[in-house]
Amino acid sequence: MIIDVKQSEEKDWQYTDTEIEKLADPDIKAFFLVNPSNPSSVSIAEESLQKIADLVQNKRKDLILLTDDLYGTFVNGFRSLAAIAPQNTILVYSYSKYFGATGKTASAIESAFTDSLRLKE
Numbered sequence: 001m002i003i004d005v006k007q008s009e010e011k012d013w014q015y016t017d018t019e020i021e022k023l024a025d026p027d028i029k030a031f032f033l034v035n036p037s038n039p040s041s042v043s044i045a046e047e048s049l050q051k052i053a054d055l056v057q058n059k060r061k062d063l064i065l066l067t068d069d070l071y072g073t074f075v076n077g078f079r080s081l082a083a084i085a086p087q088n089t090i091l092v093y094s095y096s097k098y099f100g101a102t103g104k105t106a107s108a109i110e111s112a113f114t115d116s117l118r119l120k121e
Protein backbone atom coordinates (compact mmCIF):
# COMPACT_ATOMS: atom_id res chain seq x y z
CA MET A 1 0.00 0.00 0.00
CA ILE A 2 1.35 3.42 -0.96
CA ILE A 3 -0.20 6.57 0.51
CA ASP A 4 0.66 10.24 0.02
CA VAL A 5 1.60 12.36 3.02
CA LYS A 6 1.10 15.76 1.44
CA GLN A 7 2.55 19.21 1.81
CA SER A 8 0.91 22.11 0.01
CA GLU A 9 1.80 25.65 -0.97
CA GLU A 10 -1.26 26.94 0.95
CA LYS A 11 0.29 25.49 4.14
CA ASP A 12 3.73 26.97 3.37
CA TRP A 13 4.97 23.52 2.27
CA GLN A 14 4.41 22.07 5.73
CA TYR A 15 2.71 18.85 6.81
CA THR A 16 -0.54 19.31 8.69
CA ASP A 17 -1.19 17.20 11.80
CA THR A 18 -3.79 15.25 9.80
CA GLU A 19 -1.15 14.30 7.24
CA ILE A 20 1.34 13.22 9.92
CA GLU A 21 -1.35 11.16 11.69
CA LYS A 22 -1.66 8.98 8.58
CA LEU A 23 1.67 7.44 9.67
CA ALA A 24 0.00 5.89 12.72
CA ASP A 25 -1.49 3.23 10.42
CA PRO A 26 0.46 -0.01 11.07
CA ASP A 27 0.05 -1.03 7.41
CA ILE A 28 2.55 1.70 6.53
CA LYS A 29 6.03 0.26 6.79
CA ALA A 30 8.17 3.24 5.75
CA PHE A 31 7.88 6.98 5.28
CA PHE A 32 10.04 8.43 2.48
CA LEU A 33 10.45 12.18 2.67
CA VAL A 34 12.47 14.94 1.09
CA ASN A 35 13.52 17.55 3.66
CA PRO A 36 13.99 20.41 2.85
CA SER A 37 11.61 20.09 -0.07
CA ASN A 38 12.75 20.47 -3.66
CA PRO A 39 12.43 23.01 -5.26
CA SER A 40 11.00 25.19 -2.46
CA SER A 41 13.94 24.62 -0.05
CA VAL A 42 11.51 24.77 2.88
CA SER A 43 12.44 22.54 5.80
CA ILE A 44 9.89 20.74 7.92
CA ALA A 45 8.80 22.78 10.95
CA GLU A 46 10.42 21.77 14.23
CA GLU A 47 7.04 20.90 15.77
CA SER A 48 6.23 18.53 12.91
CA LEU A 49 9.65 16.86 13.22
CA GLN A 50 8.89 16.41 16.90
CA LYS A 51 5.47 14.89 16.15
CA ILE A 52 7.06 12.34 13.83
CA ALA A 53 9.72 11.59 16.45
CA ASP A 54 7.05 11.13 19.14
CA LEU A 55 5.17 8.76 16.86
CA VAL A 56 8.18 6.48 16.32
CA GLN A 57 9.13 6.61 19.99
CA ASN A 58 5.66 5.58 21.11
CA LYS A 59 2.98 4.23 18.73
CA ARG A 60 5.10 3.26 15.69
CA LYS A 61 8.46 1.97 16.93
CA ASP A 62 8.61 -0.19 13.80
CA LEU A 63 8.17 2.63 11.26
CA ILE A 64 11.20 3.21 9.01
CA LEU A 65 11.91 6.83 8.09
CA LEU A 66 13.98 7.50 4.99
CA THR A 67 14.93 11.14 4.69
CA ASP A 68 16.53 12.71 1.62
CA ASP A 69 18.35 15.70 3.11
CA LEU A 70 20.17 16.92 0.00
CA TYR A 71 18.60 20.37 0.13
CA GLY A 72 19.76 20.85 3.72
CA THR A 73 22.77 22.50 2.13
CA PHE A 74 20.52 25.46 1.20
CA VAL A 75 18.86 26.08 4.59
CA ASN A 76 20.69 27.82 7.42
CA GLY A 77 20.41 25.92 10.69
CA PHE A 78 18.87 22.89 8.98
CA ARG A 79 17.96 20.05 11.37
CA SER A 80 17.42 16.55 10.05
CA LEU A 81 14.86 14.05 11.23
CA ALA A 82 17.90 11.80 11.74
CA ALA A 83 19.02 14.09 14.57
CA ILE A 84 15.67 13.74 16.34
CA ALA A 85 14.72 10.11 15.63
CA PRO A 86 18.05 8.41 14.79
CA GLN A 87 16.91 4.94 15.83
CA ASN A 88 14.30 4.80 13.03
CA THR A 89 15.95 6.86 10.32
CA ILE A 90 17.97 6.20 7.20
CA LEU A 91 19.53 9.47 6.07
CA VAL A 92 20.41 9.98 2.41
CA TYR A 93 22.77 12.78 1.42
CA SER A 94 24.64 13.54 -1.76
CA TYR A 95 27.54 15.93 -2.13
CA SER A 96 26.40 17.07 -5.58
CA LYS A 97 24.41 20.08 -4.29
CA TYR A 98 27.06 21.09 -1.77
CA PHE A 99 29.73 21.15 -4.48
CA GLY A 100 27.39 22.47 -7.23
CA ALA A 101 27.92 19.31 -9.27
CA THR A 102 24.44 17.89 -9.81
CA GLY A 103 24.52 14.57 -11.61
CA LYS A 104 28.00 13.75 -10.30
CA THR A 105 26.49 11.67 -7.58
CA ALA A 106 28.54 10.89 -4.51
CA SER A 107 26.13 9.87 -1.80
CA ALA A 108 26.17 8.84 1.80
CA ILE A 109 23.61 6.76 3.63
CA GLU A 110 23.64 6.61 7.38
CA SER A 111 21.48 4.93 9.94
CA ALA A 112 21.49 4.21 13.64
CA PHE A 113 18.75 1.61 13.64
CA THR A 114 17.92 -0.12 16.85
CA ASP A 115 18.19 -3.91 16.80
CA SER A 116 14.43 -4.24 16.34
CA LEU A 117 14.64 -2.47 12.97
CA ARG A 118 17.78 -4.10 11.62
CA LEU A 119 17.19 -6.12 8.49
CA LYS A 120 17.26 -9.82 9.30
CA GLU A 121 19.21 -12.19 7.07
Ligand SMILES: Cc1ncc(COP(=O)(O)O)c(C=O)c1O
Nearest residue numbers: 038068070094096102103105106
Ligand atom coordinates in the same frame (compact mmCIF):
# COMPACT_ATOMS: atom_id res chain seq x y z
C1 LIG B 1 16.15 16.35 -3.24
C2 LIG B 1 17.08 15.64 -4.18
N1 LIG B 1 17.43 14.36 -3.90
C3 LIG B 1 18.28 13.68 -4.72
C4 LIG B 1 18.81 14.26 -5.86
C5 LIG B 1 19.78 13.50 -6.70
O1 LIG B 1 21.06 14.00 -6.45
P1 LIG B 1 22.34 13.69 -7.36
O2 LIG B 1 22.54 14.87 -8.25
O3 LIG B 1 23.48 13.53 -6.39
O4 LIG B 1 22.05 12.42 -8.09
C6 LIG B 1 18.46 15.56 -6.19
C7 LIG B 1 18.99 16.16 -7.40
O5 LIG B 1 18.52 17.14 -7.94
C8 LIG B 1 17.57 16.28 -5.34
O6 LIG B 1 17.20 17.53 -5.58
